Amino acid sequence: MTDTPVLDIRDLKVSYGDGESRTRVVHDVSFSVRPGEVVALVGESGSGKTSTAQAVIGLLSGNGRIDGGSIKLNGEEISRWNERRLRAIRGAVVSLIPQDPSSSLNPVLSIGAQVREILEIHGRLSRAEADRRVVELLTHVGLSQPELRARQYPHELSGGMKQRVLIAIAIALKPALIIADEPTSALDVTVQRRILDLIDDLRREYGTSVLLVTHDLGVAADRADRLVVLQGGRIQEQGATAEVLAHPKSAYTRKLLSDAPSLGPAASRPPVEAGRPALVTVGALAQDFSLPGGGSFRAVDGVSFTVARGTTHAIVGESGSGKTTTIRIIAGFQKPTGGEIRVGGFDVTALKSASLRQFRRKVQLVYQNPWGSLDPKQTIFSIVEEPLLNFDPLPKEERAARVRAIVERVGLPASMLGRRPHALSGGQRQRVAIARALVLEPEVVVLDEAVSALDVTVQAQILALLAQLQRDLGLTYLFVSHDLAVVRQIADTVSVLHNGRQVDYGPVEQVFTHPASDYTRELIEAIPGRKFPHSTLQRQAAGSLT
Template identity: 60%
Template sequence: MTVLTVEDLTLSYRTGREWREVVHHVSFTLKRGEMLAFVGESGSGKTTTAQAIMGLLADNARRDSGTILLNGEAISQWSARRLDSLRGARISLVPQDPGNSLNPVKTIGAQVGEILTLHSKISARERDEQVLALLTKVGLSHPEQRMKQFPHQLSGGMKQRVLIAIAIALQPDLIIADEPTSALDVTVQKRILDLLDRLRRESGTAVLFVTHDLALAAERADRLLVFRHGEIQEQGATADIIRAPQQAYTRQLLSDLQGHALTIAPVSGQPLALAAIRVREISKQFSLGKGHALQALDCVSFDVRRGSTHALVGESGSGKTTLARILLGFEQADSGSVMIDGIDATHLSQEARRQLRRKIQFVYQNPFASLDPRQTLFDIIEEPLKNFEPVDKAERKRRVETVVRRVALSPELLSRYAHELSGGQRQRVAIARALILEPGILVLDEATSALDVTVQAQILALLQQLQQQLGLTYLFITHDLATVRRIGHSVTVLRNGRVVEHGTVESLFAAPQDNYTRELINAIPHFSPATEEFA
């Protein structure tokens, strides 16, 4: 049975007084129990097409032509109020950005329970039982405590699992999953996608999977639909496209994917004893209220050699981001010590901690949210100079233009705003901003997770080039072990705030010592260039 049919769909966006066509004559079907993956670069039309299906196009967007049918019924002409009756019950959306998709003033339990209350007549007790079951089902740790918490108390990965719990609550006919696992580590990613697979088998739920992760799409989807510039390049059975792609663009995507298998770069000749970062027995506990506490970090220790890339890996909630915030002085550890470039950063004054940030800078996870939309790119990159160095305007201009060229952007872009740039360009701006003070250390928090595979490869190549040219030290926080294997030199694996394994990247992949590490490695979607098949 066909759940979704899209025929000759064309969509446009308004810029000023003009309408620009962004999706061109798209047609496809999706059957009961099937997963269809949209793949392609950022801006290729994937998400816009998915939004049109749910009737959630932006205010400056329109459907120019085409028909959308759900279970054979044309819904493309339905009013917004009539579509509201579908959303959640028959079509559910798992959005891309968990940070902006949950109500900040409602508890997690209330928000998951709301979908049940809207569409079914159950008692408060039954609702709470179902909420608890859903949070457990999506792998959220301490679900009874999480029900009482607010979104700001959860990590990005935890928030995404809450959104998935809301999406699957009523076992809809169709789930549209827009980058549903981009904020999740590989083990939780596997658990979530296993859950979606089980729903497909048990309930016949169809899944439209929008993703930039071609490896994940090829491993999970029955069929692929490859987008470029708003057009379908090719579509068909996953195995057929992977085995014999018909279009040059698809072949390029597969080639970029193989780049993840590159060997790790050697560390530039630095003495082994020199540590840019030294962490010793760091512990941190957070109060959850009413006598409950969460041990975020428990006696964590490791060194990061100068000029190397050290990966911090673990599930959401394992303590990775908390540790990064302690290193940057945004959080205070309960016990233990931190040395940054030879400076004891454990108990610095506020001003001394601020000055230390000239040596260590942060590159945020999401380039779509980390840049101020009201500032030009020049203002964004220049700002740290104005805060830290009293240099004249001409010198600031020279240094901004120099660092922009270093990250392979044209100085002509400096008068533009963030919304005018692609995801890859925005992340280059974020890196340029971090480099403007000439720090020796960068902390990169999931710095490529929001990017499609082609742009991701470009950013990783840029980071390697910058490291070789400038002798930079990277602390790379990620759930993507394929990326770790490509650019990492050493790695620390965290679980529930504790170190479970530490060593070189080569030794970790060749002979992992802990069962948890083996589980992480086994959860990686694996592409084998030799056979051109996904395992």
């Protein structure tokens, strides 16, 4: 192995401009990536990891610039190269696997055309040779029926398939370095594992180095040779992965370790008392959808479970498993094809307009994306007050008191009530969404992937908040997630759905330790961060408090 790093960054400084002022976001960052090595940049949103990666490949946004430092690729200084010179090495020497496969592919070009484009840009092959190479690449990244996929368009492929296409583009010219920017954050856990396995296989085959940008410490723990931990644009520590995880030097790294559910032990939750009454009962639930051209598709098939009052029931499964359809039926947003649903005293399948309105007060939803679920034109006060205007004819002063009380209960200061969502962080926005759901004093809160869009530390804060609110208010939660690590931390009971069917059901620890289906075992085995022993990580959690 050569002594020359594929990537060598020294004292990198990056800033962004806003009018005449500039804000430094990367401060004197230095690290290297050796041939065939995987180095993970780990940190929360705003840590500077993506700006560092974008600086390497010359893709900083228009108001971003490199203020100082050195970036060497295969020993050659590239930090001052112009766009023309950088374009010549993108794909050929350094490639990017972007985060969101849905927005990274051109919707009006076929898959084949988009893979062929990288070959044509660098003028390596004739059209016929390029077409053959496209099929070879799609085959190589594990896509079935590669000739068909080459003719299809992005909307005809699943998220995992689209990410494989992006990997095919990234490896087309066998670059020396691949920058993988959160390459699996939008994917289900089993698809995530397959994509990361694929990147590993291709790295070993081609000898390619990988700079893995991630906020998921479990993924970094499993996949990286070395870790570089960033906070506020500064390196907190770096070193061999096993060494950093076993002996973290910085308080920030210890905090990340203690907050990561995929790395931590199962939460200690008291057992559900025998005889506690069921608040939610779902029996033999079924939902069919009509298909174009006739026929139907069964999205939910015979799902049954009960949820005891004051407990958390998780519904887990991959995209297409039927979990979102199930909760929409329970919340009264659509009528099922068959089955029984009772929530408290309501027969949900028989609700009419007047009773449905009363039912909606008892069941409230918190959605996945705190950036998209809040009206950007409203103040925080108006967002939380709105359900009271819709349901409760209360005097203005009493409404204001209810809003202030629930906002305080979710841990937000009253000074935020006059702000709009854009002025809040992701975690603060999700606290607003929770406050809006609770202001009507519901019995059941449905949390639809409510923490999946949050960084690990913010996620831990929201999960702790939900647990405290449940203890204080006696809330019953339906927690929808594809993340079994989070489910193990927060839930009492769980239903595992696969292709619309319930393949596992019971207390969380029973399902985790004695899964009834191969599918559940596959989900559990795909949880990242499993290679490091819990006892070691518990010591980190303890250390973070000292």
